[in-house]
Amino acid sequence: MKDQLFRDANAISRGADELNANYSTADIVKRIWKEHLRPRLGLLSIAVTAMLLTAATTGAIPFLIQRTADDVFVAKQEEMVLWIAVAIVVVTVLKAISEYVADTTVAYLGHRFIADLRIQMFAKLARADLSWIQTVHSGRILSSFLNDANLIRATASRSMVTLGENFLKVIILVGSMFYMDARFSVLILIFLPLAIIMLSRQRRKMRKSTSKSLQETGDLSALITQTLRGMRVVRAYRQEGQEEARAASAINRALEFTMRGTRARALSSPSMELLVGFGFALAIYFAGTQGVRGDLTLGHFMGFMTAALLIYSPLKSVATLQTQLQEGVAAASRVFGVVDRPITLVELEDAKPLKLDKGEIEFKDVTFAYDPENVVLKGVSLTVPPGNTVALVGPSGSGKSTLVNLALRFFDPEQGQVLIDGQDIKHVTLNSLRESIALVTQDPVLFDDTIRANIAYGAKPVVDDEVIAAAKAAAAHDFIMGLPKGYDTRVGEAGGLLSGGERQRIAIARAIYKDAPILLLDEPTSSLDSEAEAKVQAALEGLMQGRSVLMIAHRLSTVKKADFICVLDQGRIVEIGRHDQLVAKGGLYTRLHSTQFGIAGGYADAIPDADAPVAVAGE
Numbered sequence: 001m002k003d004q005l006f007r008d009a010n011a012i013s014r015g016a017d018e019l020n021a022n023y024s025t026a027d028i029v030k031r032i033w034k035e036h037l038r039p040r041l042g043l044l045s046i047a048v049t050a051m052l053l054t055a056a057t058t059g060a061i062p063f064l065i066q067r068t069a070d071d072v073f074v075a076k077q078e079e080m081v082l083w084i085a086v087a088i089v090v091v092t093v094l095k096a097i098s099e100y101v102a103d104t105t106v107a108y109l110g111h112r113f114i115a116d117l118r119i120q121m122f123a124k125l126a127r128a129d130l131s132w133i134q135t136v137h138s139g140r141i142l143s144s145f146l147n148d149a150n151l152i153r154a155t156a157s158r159s160m161v162t163l164g165e166n167f168l169k170v171i172i173l174v175g176s177m178f179y180m181d182a183r184f185s186v187l188i189l190i191f192l193p194l195a196i197i198m199l200s201r202q203r204r205k206m207r208k209s210t211s212k213s214l215q216e217t218g219d220l221s222a223l224i225t226q227t228l229r230g231m232r233v234v235r236a237y238r239q240e241g242q243e244e245a246r247a248a249s250a251i252n253r254a255l256e257f258t259m260r261g262t263r264a265r266a267l268s269s270p271s272m273e274l275l276v277g278f279g280f281a282l283a284i285y286f287a288g289t290q291g292v293r294g295d296l297t298l299g300h301f302m303g304f305m306t307a308a309l310l311i312y313s314p315l316k317s318v319a320t321l322q323t324q325l326q327e328g329v330a331a332a333s334r335v336f337g338v339v340d341r342p343i344t345l346v347e348l349e350d351a352k353p354l355k356l357d358k359g360e361i362e363f364k365d366v367t368f369a370y371d372p373e374n375v376v377l378k379g380v381s382l383t384v385p386p387g388n389t390v391a392l393v394g395p396s397g398s399g400k401s402t403l404v405n406l407a408l409r410f411f412d413p414e415q416g417q418v419l420i421d422g423q424d425i426k427h428v429t430l431n432s433l434r435e436s437i438a439l440v441t442q443d444p445v446l447f448d449d450t451i452r453a454n455i456a457y458g459a460k461p462v463v464d465d466e467v468i469a470a471a472k473a474a475a476a477h478d479f480i481m482g483l484p485k486g487y488d489t490r491v492g493e494a495g496g497l498l499s500g501g502e503r504q505r506i507a508i509a510r511a512i513y514k515d516a517p518i519l520l521l522d523e524p525t526s527s528l529d530s531e532a533e534a535k536v537q538a539a540l541e542g543l544m545q546g547r548s549v550l551m552i553a554h555r556l557s558t559v560k561k562a563d564f565i566c567v568l569d570q571g572r573i574v575e576i577g578r579h580d581q582l583v584a585k586g587g588l589y590t591r592l593h594s595t596q597f598g599i600a601g602g603y604a605d606a607i608p609d610a611d612a613p614v615a616v617a618g619e
């Protein structure tokens with residue numbers, strides 16, 4: 001546990017960002033359009049129509065102001081007062097309705113899009129190669145699910161509104177300004193290209209700082225998950241201060257990058273305002289001199305100024321769209337990086353369902369490496385005959401867990417084959433392979449659900465009688481019945497509401513319920529009291545009955561009972577045979593036996609230090 005904690009910490013402090021991938025803005029926009037918006041063209045059209053209407057009603061306001069000034073105040077046409085008032089009511093009601101429809105539809109499209117993206121992301125995580133998943137910290141993935149996805153949604157919604165509504169507003173308002181007075185329009189808008197050039201220079205800065213800040217947020221999330229998980233170790237090793245300092249430094253780094261992005265974004269607004277302000281001053285100066293000379297009507301001037309005022313906000317969002325897009329692009333690069341992650345361990349096209357006979361497992365000259373420089377298994381050949389139990393023993397890091405993982409095809413061997421009943425597991429469907437195997441890990445994995453759901457995990461429909469029978473066989477029924485809600489009791493996060501022994505028995509009941517002919521077992525070694533240990537032991541014996549078992553063994557009693565023992569050392573099988581034969585040989589098994597076995601009847605409990613050179617236990 002402590003090692004895991006420190007490994008995690010190193011991975012975090014390295015600041016590696018396994019989630020980031022490089023995508024251009026155009027790629028991302030095209031993809032969002034193709035995969036998420038085009039399939040919802042109906043809703044999109046409603047949103048666009050509503051936005052068009054909002055833009056058109058906004059464009060009508062300057063004209064109404066112009067008519068009020070010219071017809072009512074200057075020309076004194078009394079009948080126009082009512083008409084203009086009615087027109088303003090109609091326009092504002094239409095504007096209100098269209099704005100509501102546009103807002104809710106755009107929000108739905110944004111949320112739906114992000115929900116789809118999260119579903120895609122989860123589906124990828126559930127199937128991605130374990131070799132990659134193991135390199136990504138769960139906290140980072142969590143942060144990507146929450147923060148990155150939210151940022152993409154916000155950007156996508158904003159971009160839709162900007163493109164659909166604000167862009168149109170700008171066009172309509174510019175049109176009405178030019179219609180009223182082309183010269184003033186030029187004066188006001190002359191600074192616009194300058195503003196756009198200025199803003200585009202901030203783009204790259206925005207993307208970089210957003211990407212960094214998201215990475216830091218991911219790191220922070222990783223740190224929090226890891227600290228919570230390892231809280232007892234943190235306290236036992238008096239590392240509270242150290243962890244606090246690390247969290248503070250991650251938070252401060254995230255703050256720094258967020259501020260860089262905020263400064264770049266904040267600069268875009270005043271720079272726009274400055275430039276538009278200059279244009280305004282020029283326009284008022286010229287309009288004023290013309291007004292004094294009587295060349296310009298008050299209505300034209302007021303209408304024009306209303307349009308100029310109304311254009312400011314949509315113009316700003318159009319001009320800053322590119323800068324805002326960068327935040328979304330940085331977040332999307334991370335989420336799409338996960339969604340697009342290639343899966344290398346896939347079912348072959350001609351994969352056939354495994355034809356189970358008696359459940360023989362055979363490793364044929366298997367060589368495997370997690371990375372090319374470190375070959376973990378070197379030409380391993382081993383057969384587990386049907387109904388037999390083979391115990392794997394060997395020093396820590398000798399490759400025992402790796403061999404078990406290969407039987408489930410979590411990884412493919414570099415060379416050699418893994419066969420079940422004579423069929424290469426690479427050529428059978430993953431479903432049929434994994435249906436035929438039950439796995440019990442050393443650290444039992446329970447989900448935050450009811451006991452029933454945990455025992456019948458993955459089974460449909462759940463057969464209650466079989467759940468109870470499995471629990472009885474795993475010596476778990478009595479304690480389950482003593483819980484407040486029996487089989488409907490929820491077990492809490494990672495089964496935290498149960499004791500270690502209870503968790504192990506639920507995990508064993510799950511394997512019994514699955515009733516697969518092959519069992520892969522990492523024998524539990526938790527320090528249980530002798531009564532709990534005896535119960536787990538009895539449960540295990542019930543589970544192993546009549547199955548082919550490949551077991552990473554930690555107890556002398558189980559090792560002795562195995563049909564044969566396979567001793568691994570540095571990725572090779574160095575000895576194979578029954579307990580007595582191996583003890584008589586005087587090799588590695590004898591050394592393991594004299595240093596670890598035989599004490600208190602089981603060697604796992606006797607391991608003094610997990611870091612000792614010859615440790616057989618998993619963690």
Ligand SMILES: Nc1ncnc2c1ncn2[C@@H]1O[C@H](COP(=O)(O)OP(=O)(O)OP(=O)(O)O)[C@@H](O)[C@H]1O
Pocket residue numbers: 131134370371376394395396397398399400401402403615616617618619
């Ligand atoms: N996901 C991984 N990526 C890279 N290397 C790994 C990975 N998992 C295991 N290894 C390495 O492979 C070697 C064999 O590991 P494995 O877990 O199979 O040993 P083991 O015999 O089960 O050890 P233990 O008894 O300590 O659990 C070790 O050197 C380990 O560091």
